[in-house]
Amino acid sequence: MFRAMLYVYEVYREKSFSKAAQKLFISQPSLSAAVKKEEQHIGAPIFDRSVSPIGLTDCGREYIRCAEKIMDIRTGFENYLNDRNELRTGRLSVGASNLFASYVLPPCLSRFTRLYPLVDIQLSEANTPVLVRQLSLGSLDLVIDNEPLSEELYTRYPLFTDQVLLAVPVKYLTDRSGLPAPLTAADIRQDRHRSQDGSENYAFSEVPLGLFEDVPFLLLRPGNDTRRLADSICRRQAFSPHTVLELDQQATAHHLACYGMGAAFVSDTLIKRVPSDPRVVFFYLGPERALRTIYFYHKKGRYITRAMREFLKIAEEDLSSFSPDP
Helix, strand or coil: HHHHHHHHHHHHCCHHHHHHHHHHCCEEEEEHHHHHHHHHHHHHCCCEECCCEECCCCCHHHHHHHHHHHHHHHHHHHHHHHHHCCCCCCEEEEEEEEHHHHHHHHHHHHHHHHCCCCEEEEECCCCCCHHHHHHHHHCCCCCEECCCCCCCCCEEEEEEEEEEEEEEEEEHCCCCCCCCCCCCCHHCCCCCCCCCCCCCCCCCCCCCCCHHHHCCCEEECCCCCCHHHHHHHHHHHHCEEEEEEEEHHHHHHHHHHHHHEEEEEEEHHHCCCCCCCCCCEEEEECCCEEEEEEEEEEECCCCCCCHHHHHHHHHHHHHHHCCCCC
């Protein structure tokens, strides 16, 4: 029964019997016969074969929903058995956006693989909605993100805070009066943009965005957490940025800002991890409004494997006092 369920699920994922058969390394007639037998067993069609690509019937949608629950339970049991092997085998799947996958996780992943070389690590890089979907289905063990996910559905582990700043090409600072003191990448690496004593005595003043009304802006696409934060700051200052590009990645926005294409909202997490560039400086956006917490999340109620526990321990040790490489 479980094999038939896996066959059905692969057809659902691929939306094609031929593609699913290739993934399963069986012939298409054998796969079609197995799915047909399963449909006869439950007494209703699972797939609507009259549309292209192949779709699900009402019964099929409920079948897939239940199948995902069953597979999640089976994965939990397999993880429990892996624990008994003291991490001499096993699997750990971690999800992250491009920023965290490229600039935050590598030291943690490297240390984990040195300690547990026989554990199979899978890193999925995607946007937050895709990662949350995979986490809820059980195909990801952990997700690192700055989005505040539901505490009813997910357990979270705080790692560090990051702060969003405004990156502005130096060429746009000429003859622009009223600007507060800018920050360099060296300032940010030394955390000079943050309060050192926990007070509200910050060394830099919040920049009035209206001073950049003639400057082109490079924003991330709507739906991104950094974009939402940028929109909130702009609304609070009654500022409408002249947006010339909408991008998918902070790193791309920062890189284009370095080449003078426009101003961009970027986090100190990124600035601390990329090479300094004298063609761009940064401005402070306020003590709290631009500050956010980075968490690891896992689905509530799932079995926490030893691999997950050990990886979280490494991540908390490495990232709780997150700082740039020397």
